[in-house]
Each structure stands twice: as structure tokens, then as C-alpha cells.
Amino acid sequence: MTIRVVAKNQVKPDKIQEYMDLCKNLVEESLKEEGCIEYGLYQELENPGILTILEExxxxxxxxxxxxxxxxxxxxxxxxxxxxxxxxxxxxxxxx
Amino acid sequence: MTIRVVAKNQVKPDKIQEYMDLCKNLVEESLKEEGCIEYGLYQELENPGILTILEExxxxxxxxxxxxxxxxxxxxxxxxxxxxxxxxxxxxxxxx
Known part of the structure; x- marks a missing residue:
């Protein structure tokens, strides 16, 4: 059975863009892993400081x-x- | 662009089975909706009272x-x- 991960982050309001920039490499490298089915960064619609990684x-x-x-x-x-x-x-x- | 929903529930310890039983119909009917890509109930590995619906x-x-x-x-x-x-x-x- 696959495993799902929800990793929820509350990012400092003035650091959102830097956080996303730094995440880019983590997402790209994680997606290359053999056991990775999904790995993406998501932003909450009403709270842009909530940036969550959804993984499978x-x-x-x-x-x-x-x-x-x-x-x-x-x-x-x-x-x-x-x-x-x-x-x-x-x-x-x-x-x- | 698709929309992802994480609906996290902390269920009373003695009500976990009843919660899951009641969820069954909601999951089945939601999956039939035209715009539904994913709709499933998930249990946290270390906290069985955390029951989360992951939706797309x-x-x-x-x-x-x-x-x-x-x-x-x-x-x-x-x-x-x-x-x-x-x-x-x-x-x-x-x-x-």
C-alpha cells in the first residue's frame, strides 16, 4: 500500500518567494527518487503563507x-x- | 488547474469505527461526481484518531x-x- 504525506508549513509572510525558490530543487530531486509517486508544493488559496508539500x-x-x-x-x-x-x-x- | 483539499479530522477515540462507517457513503457518492478526481479517507500512522479526507x-x-x-x-x-x-x-x- 502506498503512503501519503502532508507536510504543512506556515511560512513567514516576507519569505514566501524565497521559500518557494529553495523548494524547487527539493521537489525536482525528490521526484527523481525510485519510490516517489508524487511530490509537489501547494499554496493555500486564502492563506498564501501556508505552503504544503503533498507526497505519495x-x-x-x-x-x-x-x-x-x-x-x-x-x-x-x-x-x-x-x-x-x-x-x-x-x-x-x-x-x- | 485542479484544486486539492486536505480535510483533517481529530476523531474521538471511541468513535473511530463509526466515523469510518459513516464516511463510506460520502466517499462513494463523492467519487461519482463529475468533477471529482480523487476522494479518499486516510488514517495517520501514529495517531489513529486523525482521519483525513484527501481530495482533488x-x-x-x-x-x-x-x-x-x-x-x-x-x-x-x-x-x-x-x-x-x-x-x-x-x-x-x-x-x-
Whole structure:
């Protein structure tokens, strides 16, 4: 069964463009991973500072490999600098 | 551009099965809607009381039609009875 991830970020209002610029490389490299089905950055319609990564991975092992990848370990800490608060990460399995 | 919805629910611990049972009809009917690309119920791996609906709609108009559908208007208020707090709904457009 595939794994879905919702990683929700509240970005500082004056850092939205920088956050998106820095995300570009993370998205591109993550999409190249063997177990990656989906990896995209999404902006909330009414709250432009809410920038969420929606992900789908082949299985839990693929997600673990992603979290250990060089691109994730390099870029994720840099992205954290632009946040109002810590990223809220939920990892899901499908029920219905 | 399609629209993505993340509707996150914190369900009362003793109501998880009833919540899922009641969701079944909502998921089935929503998937039949013309503008529906995805509509599924997902459970967080470490917090089984977090039950989130992940949705994708053809456009904002399709989402509005869904929110006005009989199945949504009938079932959504019933589901709310089982929640610890109000559903957290984020509506997204793709940026990257």
C-alpha cells in the first residue's frame, strides 16, 4: 500500500518567494527518487503563507530513503529558517 | 488547474469505527461526481484518531458543487458529531 504525506508549513509572510525558490530543487530531486509517486508544493488559496508539500511514496521504506537522501538532509534545515513554526507532518495509509 | 483539499479530522477515540462507517457513503457518492478526481479517507500512522479526507477536484467550481451536493450536506453534519474539534480544511493550488 502506498503512503501519503502532508507536510504543512506556515511560512513567514516576507519569505514566501524565497521559500518557494529553495523548494524547487527539493521537489525536482525528490521526484527523481525510485519510490516517489508524487511530490509537489501547494499554496493555500486564502492563506498564501501556508505552503504544503503533498507526497505519495511506494511504501514506508521509500519514504525512509527520502528522509535519508542528501537533497532532503541539505535543503530541509534551510527551509526551516523561513517558517513561523515547525512543519506539521502527517503520514497516512488509505482506509477508504 | 485542479484544486486539492486536505480535510483533517481529530476523531474521538471511541468513535473511530463509526466515523469510518459513516464516511463510506460520502466517499462513494463523492467519487461519482463529475468533477471529482480523487476522494479518499486516510488514517495517520501514529495517531489513529486523525482521519483525513484527501481530495482533488477538476476546478473550484467542482468543489463548490460538491459542497452543495445532497450527500455532503446530509453526511458532513453527522460526521461532526464524532470529532474532538472542528474539521481543519485547507484548499490548495499547485505551485511546484
Amino acid at each position: 511514496w511506494k511504501d514506508k521504506n521509500s519514504l525512509d530513503e527520502h528522509l535519508n537522501s542528501n537533497h532532503f538532509k541539505e535543503i530541509f534545515p534551510l527551509l526551516s529558517e523561513y517558517l513561523e513554526k515547525e512543519t506539521e507532518i502527517d503520514i497516512y495509509k488509505k482506509k477508504l | 477536484w477538476k476546478d473550484k467550481n467542482s468543489l463548490d458543487e460538491h459542497l452543495n451536493s445532497n450527500h455532503f450536506k446530509e453526511i458532513f453534519p453527522l460526521l461532526s458529531e464524532y470529532l474532538e474539534k472542528e474539521t481543519e480544511i485547507d484548499i490548495y493550488k499547485k505551485k511546484l
